[in-house]
Structure formats: structure tokens, C-alpha cells
């Protein structure tokens with residue numbers, strides 16, 4: 001898969017999500033379904049959006065004992081998502097089990113990527129709450145390497161980290177980066193942001209864009225602007 005813009009469809013119901021996607025009459029954007037929509041509507045939401053011709057990043061961030069994650073991934077493999085994810089903090093053994101569970105009998109599977117440390121976790125919280133006393137950058141890179149060693153396809157990371165992840169884990173190891181804003185747009189609650197053009201420059205493979213598109217007056221125009229800047 002090449003570079004693409006993934007729209008974070010953070011809606012609370014299927015209807016709201018489909019009303020939004022109905023605005024796209026010419027393109028079929030790559031859609032990210034997160035916990036809110038998945039828990040509200042159940043697995044059928046994935047099939048419903050997939051049947052409309054969209055690729056799906058199913059952002060459920062699994063984290064449990066290896067056997068449980070393997071079985072859960074096995075169930076998810078039937079939904080035909082294009083990308084699934086988990087927490088790298090679940091250990092290499094959990095990530096290896098996830099790859100195994102996600103792989104279908106014919107050997108195919110969705111791409112599997114890892115969240116390293118959530119961007120909402122500060123250095124202070126990591127040290128005091130989690131008792132991890134290494135610098136957060138080092139932890140993020142170490143977790144990315146663990147994910148690569150476990151056979152995963154990439155990580156979710158800040159666009160600011162994408163270049164370093166590629167240097168450590170290889171150019172083919174995917175970097176999927178949220179925290180994208182237009183140069184003239186609202187930053188909102190995101191702290192470390194980049195424009196789509198900067199994300200392209202630094203080598204992100206996919207950008208995940210929510211509110212700059214979903215809350216735009218003209219979402220289709222905002223999506224096209226993102227694609228023009230990021231893909232060219």
C-alpha cells in the first residue's frame with residue numbers, strides 16, 4: 001500500500017458516520033474506526049463501511065495476555081479490516097501471538113501496527129505512574145524495534161518520530177501518524193503537530209486526520225487539500 005490519508009471517523013453512531021461518508025461522492029477515503037464507534041455499533045460497522053468501498057484501519061489497541069490477544073485477533077481477521085493495532089507494551093510475546101491470530105488459513109492478514117507510548121503519556125507520568133525511568137524517546141524507539149522484531153508492519157507515532165523509526169526499523173516499516181494540522185488551522189488539543197506537507201517531507205507512510213476534515217465546513221475540500229499536500 002502506498003501513502004494515504006486516513007480519516008479518523010470519531011463519530012458516536014453508524015448514522016453519523018455514514019452521513020459524513022455520504023458527502024464523498026467521488027473518492028472513497030481510508031477510514032479509521034476507533035473504540036467509540038466500534039463499541040457503539042459492534043463489528044457490523046466494519047463490514048458496513050467496507051462494503052461501501054472504503055479501506056479500514058480498525059483502531060482498537062488490543063492489550064492482554066498473549067493467548068487472549070491471539071484469539072481476539074483471530075476473530076478480527078474475519079472483519080476484513082486493512083489495518084489493526086495493539087499496544088507494544090503488551091510485550092513481544094503478545095505481539096507475536098497477535099500476528100499468529102490475525103493470519104488467516106490462506107496466509108493473508110491485515111497489516112498490524114503497534115502503539116508505542118500514547119502521546120497523552122508524559123515523561124513524568126511514565127516515570128511516576130509506570131516506573132519507567134528511561135527517556136520517553138528511547139522507550140518509543142525500543143518498543144518500535146520490539147514490534148519490528150515480533151513481525152509487525154509498523155507503528156503509530158508522532159510525525160516528528162517517523163524519520164527516526166524508519167532509520168531504526170527500516171524504510172518498509174510503516175509509520176502511521178496522527179497529530180496533523182493545516183498550517184492555517186486550529187491545533188485543538190494536539191500538542192506536537194505537523195502539516196500534511198511536513199509529514200510527507202519527514203517520511204510518514206499514512207497520516208491520520210480527524211477534526212481538520214470531519215469538523216471542516218467543506219470536509220471533501222479539506223480531504224482533497226490533505227491528499228494534495230501529503231500525496232501530491
Ligand code: C5P
Nearest residue numbers: 008010118119178179208209210211212
Ligand atoms: O481530530 P484529530 O485529527 O486530532 O484526530 C486524531 C485521531 O488520531 C484521533 O482518532 C485520535 O484518537 C488518534 N490518535 C492521536 N494520537 C495518538 C494516537 C491516536 O491523536 N497518539
